[in-house]
Amino acid sequence: MNTEPVWSATTGSSGDPAGDVLRWAVFSCLLVPVVLVVYGSSFAGAAGSAAGLTAVTAVCRLLLRQSERAAAEERALRSVVAQTRRGRGAPTGHHGRRHGGGCTPEG
Numbered sequence: 001m002n003t004e005p006v007w008s009a010t011t012g013s014s015g016d017p018a019g020d021v022l023r024w025a026v027f028s029c030l031l032v033p034v035v036l037v038v039y040g041s042s043f044a045g046a047a048g049s050a051a052g053l054t055a056v057t058a059v060c061r062l063l064l065r066q067s068e069r070a071a072a073e074e075r076a077l078r079s080v081v082a083q084t085r086r087g088r089g090a091p092t093g094h095h096g097r098r099h100g101g102g103c104t105p106e107g
Contacts, residue, residue, distance in 0.1 A: 018064045025057040 032053060033046035041049075 018061070018068060021064065022057070022061055025053075025060065029053045029057055 029050055033050040036046040036049060037043060
């Protein structure tokens with residue numbers, strides 16, 4: 001059985017920036033309504049704030065994931081272009097040989 005906590009401050013970065021941002025956003029969505037109620041705001045106001053923060057968090061998460069996918073596609077495209085420029089890409093059809101000229105079979 002794994003006894004390691006799911007999340008702790010001592011584990012450091014998980015290597016997933018979007019996941020780290022999402023964890024902090026969820027923490028904030030939970031903390032803000034509690035603080036509002038403690039300092040005298042109504043439960044309805046705190047619930048409305050929580051709902052608004054949750055909606056903003058969801059939209060930001062979608063945009064962040066979309067940005068990560070676009071960046072990964074861009075890196076993959078650059079990798080393919082770099083390989084093609086070094087001669088490791090798609091075959092040229094001539095297998096690297098020079099064309100002898102002319103249209104005859106001896107050519």
